[in-house]
Amino acid sequence: MPAIAPPAPSGMLVVLAPELLELILSYLEPQHLTSFGQTCARARDFIRPNNQILWKASFLQVWDHPKHVWSLLTPSARAVNRDRESSWDWYREVYRRCKAFNVLCRCNSGVRPANVEDIVPPLLDVLDTASYSDIAEDGSRASLNLEFLHRLLQRCPEFDRVVHDYHKDIESISLPLELLTDSDRPITRSMLARRVTVPEWASRFHTFYGITQREEDSVRSKAAARALVYDWSVTAPNADFGPLVKDGSGTVHWQTVEAIGSLMHRIFATTLKAYRLSVSGFQVNVPFLLPPSPVAEDWAGITGTWMGTYAFLDYRALVHYNFSHNFEYPMDLGEYEEACGDLMRLKLKLGDSEELQQDRRLQTDLPYCKDLPKLFFTGSSGGRQIGRPSIRVRGFACLTPGGRQVRWRFIIRYAGSDQWQLEGVQPGGIRSGGIYGLWSHVDHDDHGAMGPFFYAPSELCDPSD
Numbered sequence: 001m002p003a004i005a006p007p008a009p010s011g012m013l014v015v016l017a018p019e020l021l022e023l024i025l026s027y028l029e030p031q032h033l034t035s036f037g038q039t040c041a042r043a044r045d046f047i048r049p050n051n052q053i054l055w056k057a058s059f060l061q062v063w064d065h066p067k068h069v070w071s072l073l074t075p076s077a078r079a080v081n082r083d084r085e086s087s088w089d090w091y092r093e094v095y096r097r098c099k100a101f102n103v104l105c106r107c108n109s110g111v112r113p114a115n116v117e118d119i120v121p122p123l124l125d126v127l128d129t130a131s132y133s134d135i136a137e138d139g140s141r142a143s144l145n146l147e148f149l150h151r152l153l154q155r156c157p158e159f160d161r162v163v164h165d166y167h168k169d170i171e172s173i174s175l176p177l178e179l180l181t182d183s184d185r186p187i188t189r190s191m192l193a194r195r196v197t198v199p200e201w202a203s204r205f206h207t208f209y210g211i212t213q214r215e216e217d218s219v220r221s222k223a224a225a226r227a228l229v230y231d232w233s234v235t236a237p238n239a240d241f242g243p244l245v246k247d248g249s250g251t252v253h254w255q256t257v258e259a260i261g262s263l264m265h266r267i268f269a270t271t272l273k274a275y276r277l278s279v280s281g282f283q284v285n286v287p288f289l290l291p292p293s294p295v296a297e298d299w300a301g302i303t304g305t306w307m308g309t310y311a312f313l314d315y316r317a318l319v320h321y322n323f324s325h326n327f328e329y330p331m332d333l334g335e336y337e338e339a340c341g342d343l344m345r346l347k348l349k350l351g352d353s354e355e356l357q358q359d360r361r362l363q364t365d366l367p368y369c370k371d372l373p374k375l376f377f378t379g380s381s382g383g384r385q386i387g388r389p390s391i392r393v394r395g396f397a398c399l400t401p402g403g404r405q406v407r408w409r410f411i412i413r414y415a416g417s418d419q420w421q422l423e424g425v426q427p428g429g430i431r432s433g434g435i436y437g438l439w440s441h442v443d444h445d446d447h448g449a450m451g452p453f454f455y456a457p458s459e460l461c462d463p464s465d
Contacts, residue, residue: 021046026057030094033058055090063097064145068131072288074371077403096122097148104156119162120205123149127208130286149282160212163205203254207427207436210280211265221262223334228259229438229452230313230333232322235423240366240409241440241450242423250366250401252425260436264454267311267340279434279456287429290457298350300397300406301431301457302377306346308455310422310439311338315449322447338451346393346410346455348379361411361418361442362396368407369399381412400425408435411442418442422453433460 025033025047033054037047047054070078070085100122130145153159215221228234234256235241238248243256265280283289293303313321317336324331356362356376368374374396381391392413400407406429410422421444424437434456441448 022051022054025054027061028058029061030058030098049089049091052090055094059090059094062144062148063126064129064131064143066129069129069287072131074369074399074403076369076371076399076401080402093125097126101148101152104152104159104162116162116202117199121201123152124201124205124208127282127285130282132286132289143286146283146286160214163209163212164214198255200254203258204427206258207254207261208282208285211262211269215262216266216269219334222266223332225259225262226313226333226336226338228256229263230318230321230450232447232450235438237444238366240364240423241421241444242407242409242438243425243436244366244407244423248366250368250407252400252405252427254427256438257425257427257436260438260452260454263311263338263452264309264436267309267338268454271340272309272343279460284433284456284460285428286432288431289428289433290431290459292431295350297373298375299372299430300375302348302350302375302397304348305458306348306435306455307343307458307461308346308434308453309341309344310451310453311340312449312451313338318449319447344455345382345458346379347382348377348393351376351378351394356394356396359394361421362394362409364409367401369401369403371403372399374398395422399430404429406430406435408437424453424455433457 025036028036033047037044049055066085066088070081073081096118100119103119126145126149130143132143234253235243236246239246239253243253243260245251245253261280268279290301293299293301295303312318313333313336317331317333321331321333353376356378362376375398376396377394379393381393393410394413395408395410397406397408399405406426408422408424408426410420410424411418412420412422414420419442420439421442422437422439424435426432426435428434434454437453438450439453440450
């Protein structure tokens, strides 16, 4: 009697009871589950996209469960997210994320993605649903989503190209010839700001990713970011002179935040490099990154020390730039360099809400999310200069409409009088990374000095001695 070949492993598996087969396959990561489905028609049918239980299990082998983040959202943010939650498809999310990962890994071989919209939004979803709910063996908190993004950055050393080179309209944009031929050519989305509609997700992604090496070395990129940050028309009273949309909505203007980050992180990487304060990257833009404040009502984590600085152009250059908009050849800010303030330390604590609520400097007509109370604070600011007059600080923090980002206002009192108003947003959300914003004089004189600033919780900084 001729010998009968034993069935292939997959053949043995598919004859198991569906419940047992599903249990076994639930331990497979997506690529292994897909490989199993390619072994035979029965296996392919078993891992069909509508087998949501199986694809959920495979998803959770690689990524955090999104419910951990969703459960932390404020009611307003949860309401905005409700459609997303109700339409969540485990197979579709696995497919989108794996596709973005594979496309980017192929970029190392010179393959250019056909559409960056297939890459960036799925990666933003990974970041938006990242959580520190998992506990590692050493007791530290870990996030599968951040580990996934870290692996991607390691596998794709040319990841900067996603920030710089890809735009679906790039071939049809009428740019000055030198922008296309100059060797100093990282075309960022900020550089396209006055020529095309920049999608919000593009600026958000750049903000969360942080400054790139190409950007740091690029005169053109610096000029593009400055063209936004130092433009008097970028902000206005209906944005409270901050990086908010100029429509009275109180929502974040992501393109301005992107440009602020580009300038401020470059300053930390060059002018203030001794302090190692480049607090940026995916890992610091996760909500609830920092532990709760010891002060029970301090949901924003105000109490403590914040570190950062501000930047400014020579006032003559600022005026010349803004009045050159109507010229045939507007002024190029590429050859100018900002000065920056001393490394500052803000020591903040919650203040008397009743008293500060009456403070005219802390009034705003812009809406904010009231799921969490507006918090008022006071404090002091110190630098490294000996003999500097006392600098007092007061302000507030509140949620932006929609409840995902935190808005901050600082009033700087110097030499006995109020001097500067700082308006910023914390793009990563509650108790996350840094605050990006714009400073200006408290009285907002026409054609007054202004510029960018950045502060981050001291726990995320690594200042040198």
